Amino acid sequence: MLLTAGPLRNLGGSPSRLTFGEGPKAVGAWAGRRLLMLDAKPAFELSFWCGTCRFLFQRLDGANETMSMDGPEGQLAEGLDDLDDQVIRNFETLLPRGDYLPLLLTVQPRLTHPAGPDDYFAGEQISTWGVSPFWGLPEYPRTPYYRTFETPVDQGAHLFEFVVPMVPPTWNDASKVAQHAHRLTMSASPTAVAVTTLDVCQPAMSGHSTDDYAHWCLTHFLLDGHHKMEAAADTGRPLRLLSLLSVEASLADAEQVARIPALLTQAAARRT
Numbered sequence: 001m002l003l004t005a006g007p008l009r010n011l012g013g014s015p016s017r018l019t020f021g022e023g024p025k026a027v028g029a030w031a032g033r034r035l036l037m038l039d040a041k042p043a044f045e046l047s048f049w050c051g052t053c054r055f056l057f058q059r060l061d062g063a064n065e066t067m068s069m070d071g072p073e074g075q076l077a078e079g080l081d082d083l084d085d086q087v088i089r090n091f092e093t094l095l096p097r098g099d100y101l102p103l104l105l106t107v108q109p110r111l112t113h114p115a116g117p118d119d120y121f122a123g124e125q126i127s128t129w130g131v132s133p134f135w136g137l138p139e140y141p142r143t144p145y146y147r148t149f150e151t152p153v154d155q156g157a158h159l160f161e162f163v164v165p166m167v168p169p170t171w172n173d174a175s176k177v178a179q180h181a182h183r184l185t186m187s188a189s190p191t192a193v194a195v196t197t198l199d200v201c202q203p204a205m206s207g208h209s210t211d212d213y214a215h216w217c218l219t220h221f222l223l224d225g226h227h228k229m230e231a232a233a234d235t236g237r238p239l240r241l242l243s244l245l246s247v248e249a250s251l252a253d254a255e256q257v258a259r260i261p262a263l264l265t266q267a268a269a270r271r272t
Helices: 073-078 085-092 124-129 176-183 226-235 254-258
Strands: 002-005 009-011 018-022 032-040 041-046 056-061 099-107 110-113 145-154 155-163 191-201 214-224 238-245
Touching: 009 018, 009 085, 073 191, 085 238, 099 145, 110 226, 124 214, 155 191, 176 226, 191 254, 214 226, 214 238, 226 238
Parallel strands: 155 214, 191 238
Antiparallel strands: 002 099, 009 099, 018 032, 032 041, 041 056, 099 238, 110 145, 145 155, 191 214
């Protein structure tokens, strides 16, 4: 649920710890993998550039640490009630230079495991693309992740929202998770921070689909708040998320990105 959205802002440092880019091209390929990199090492493989391939986030070896910052930690633990310029400025040093849409959201995360009962890749994605023609299996994200919200875009498109940790919840400190769980019993304001992409994907051909539509996949890669997010999922309580939605890093055009705030004010509804 959207609490507030700001205007587009040009943010980012140079050099930055996080970058979005293209990996080396395989022989005969027209493009390399689309990647989110941490300290120049591939951290996640993302949906391929064409927009007709399956949506993807797949954890790689470079996703091996969180990006929490000491400065705003206390403020984020208490929580944000609005877009805080100083907090945004602190985290922009991690990001590549570009245009970002700042969003303050309330999310209620559900921890999801690959091939589990709520797994998008083994559920909704299979209904549209089928299994991988080579592996004969669903896409495999190589990490637990959180599902939070979904809503129709129109008759031919549906929005899915994901929160993806930079490290799996099994790496979290159980005592810190318990502390945040206690805090969430008193307030829904504790705030996590993420850099976000929007990937709009739809098959070029629908011959193997039982449900052909465009998947608008809004993916929040956690920078800060791994313990908070696990605590919220464990307790079934909401928390807040400061999202910095990158225009350039998204597999979507500017008009599609601009629709996100309005879509996040809609009632949640599953694809039927």
